[in-house]
Amino acid sequence: MERTFLMVKPDGVQRNLMGKIIARFEEKGFQLVGAKLMHISEDLAEQHYAEHKGKPFFTQLVDFITSGPVFAMVWQGEEVIAKSRIMMGKTDPLEALPGTIRGDFGVVKHKNIIHGSDGKESAQREISLFFDEEELVEYHKLLDNWVY
């Protein structure tokens, strides 16, 4: 089953949105296989956002993501990478539709509540950047027979 890396950013943690965000992915039918509240070091932030190195917003991005605790998660499900990006909404809350996480809770692009991997490769890279294999839990849920 496909896995993705999702993370409630420091603004989402400070605004008490962790529970609501977890609930959305649970209610959808996805399965949480790993989670932790943590501070991101500058080094980890630069690795995580390596694709944006050199862009004008890179420093602001690293400063923001290291500014407070984040809630890092691994979720599992059929096409969870693409489907969770749809549930998150567009990067800029101005374009994110109501009903999406960023559309419902975000106001500005640089504080947009949640991160999600944008493809299979980045999902694998980000999961192993944030989690050791033994931190991920493999288990079967009876409910899955009603989701799939």
Ligand code: RTP
């Ligand atoms: P993320 O990686 O955080 O899940 O967001 P994303 O895929 O939707 O957007 P991405 O292009 O990867 O950009 C990463 C984060 O950088 C900030 N950003 N600021 N000022 C700007 O033009 C700008 N562009 C991007 C956003 O906070 C975005 O989430």
Ligand code: MG
């Ligand atoms: Mg991205």
